Amino acid sequence: MSTGKPIPRFTVITLGVSDMRASIAFYEALGFARKFxxxxxxxxxxxxxxxxxxxxxWDQLARDATLPDQPRSKTFRGTTLAWNCNSVEEVDTVLDFAISCGASLLKSAHKTDYGGYSGYFGDPDNHPWEVVVAPGIEVCDDRRVHLPD
Incomplete structure (x- = not known):
């Protein structure tokens, strides 16, 4: 058994959803490749x-985490997902595309106080996604975000 510190890694975001079929169709429509x-x-x-x-x-995920699944809040849950972009135009395109796939517009794109450009959409269960271009954050061809040191 190793006594060293474990190497931190962030691997999966699991979203509790109320309608698996609708949510699967939504994420496929956004273009995410389904695996397994x-x-x-x-x-x-x-x-x-x-x-x-x-x-x-949703109910099974709550049970697995030993948390109550009711009431299901329609308010902010303290978490957002992000889709980083490389330009203002890309932010607008992604927001329009997400809406065309069935997302709800939570906040129109706008200039931010930190010099970026951002808007929000909600997935079928209203999990909020920020679509953003931010100074100093680059998205490369491998779809990974690269941060400055």
């Missing part, structure tokens, strides 16, 4: 280029 499809509608995994988005029935 033999899981059917029990759980769904999508490649994001560095981490994985997993979809799992």
């Amino acid at each position: 499809g033999e899981t059917g509608e029990a759980v769904a995994f999508f490649d994001t280029g560095g981490t994985v988005i997993a979809l799992f029935p």
Whole structure:
């Protein structure tokens, strides 16, 4: 048994969803590649280029985490997902595209106080996604975000 510190890694974001079929269709429409499809509608995994988005029935995920699944808040839950872009035009394109796939517009794109440009959409369960271009943050061809040291 190793006595050294474990190497930190962030691998999967699991979203509790109320309708697996609708959420799977939404994330496929956004263009995320579904992997390990033999899981059917029990759980769904999508490649994001560095981490994985997993979809799992809301009540089962709450039970697994030993948390109550009711009441289901329609308010902010303290977490957002982000889709970083390389230009203002790309932010607008992504927001329009997400809306065309069934997302709800939570906040129109606008200039930010830190010199970026950002807007928000909600997925079918209203998990908020920020679509953003931020100074100093680059998205490379490998779809990974590269941060300055």
